[in-house]
Amino acid sequence: MALHPYxxxxxxxxxxxxxxxxxxxxxxxxxxxxGSTNSEHLPPGSENLIMHTYLEIxxxxxxxxxxxxxxxxQAGNNFTLAYVSGDExxxxxxFSKLKEEGSVKMELQxxxxxxxxxxxxxxxxxxxxxxHEA
Numbered sequence: 001m002a003l004h005p006y007x008x009x010x011x012x013x014x015x016x017x018x019x020x021x022x023x024x025x026x027x028x029x030x031x032x033x034x035g036s037t038n039s040e041h042l043p044p045g046s047e048n049l050i051m052h053t054y055l056e057i058x059x060x061x062x063x064x065x066x067x068x069x070x071x072x073x074q075a076g077n078n079f080t081l082a083y084v085s086g087d088e089x090x091x092x093x094x095f096s097k098l099k100e101e102g103s104v105k106m107e108l109q110x111x112x113x114x115x116x117x118x119x120x121x122x123x124x125x126x127x128x129x130x131x132h133e134a
Contacts, residue, residue: 002085004054006063006129008078013050013066020055020062029053034069037112043069052113080119080127088116091130098122 009016017029035047046069054063063082067073085091095108101123108118108130116132 002061002083004061004063004082004084006065006080006082008065008067008073008080009050010067010073010075010078011049013053013064014048017050017053017055017064020057020064024055024057026055026057029055032113034066046070080129082129082131084131084133086132086134088132091116091132095120095128095130098128 007013007016014031017031020026021028030053031050032052033047034042034049034051037051049066049069050064052063052065054061067078083091083094092108095118099120103121105119105121105127106117108116111117114131114133116130118130119127120130121127
């Protein structure tokens with residue numbers, strides 16, 4: 001199991017990811033865009049925004065994306081914690097506990113990148129992403 005910081009940018013995630021890769025002497029990361037998965041519900045012009053990428057730095061992962069197209073962006077609150085695990089039962093248990101006094105942004109469900117993915121904001125207003133990784 002791992003806990004990864006997830007930085008969210010306001011349209012410049014590609015630039016930031018490439019910059020951090022250069023800073024830490026890494027290869028250019030793979031960039032998954034919003035348009036590469038499902039662009040039918042996206043505002044026009046947002047297809048090339050970064051849905052997900054990551055950099056492995058000193059044994060840890062720094063995850064990066066652009067803010068979801070059309071959602072409000074607020075600097076200072078542009079991060080989440082990503083709980084990534086191969087244990088689906090542990091994901092479901094933690095998600096269930098956090099949502100009791102929190103609010104669900106996305107129920108746990110299968111996505112193109114995860115067998116079990118969801119997002120919840122806990123009672124302290126911290127946003128969590130849960131992802132099953134085999």
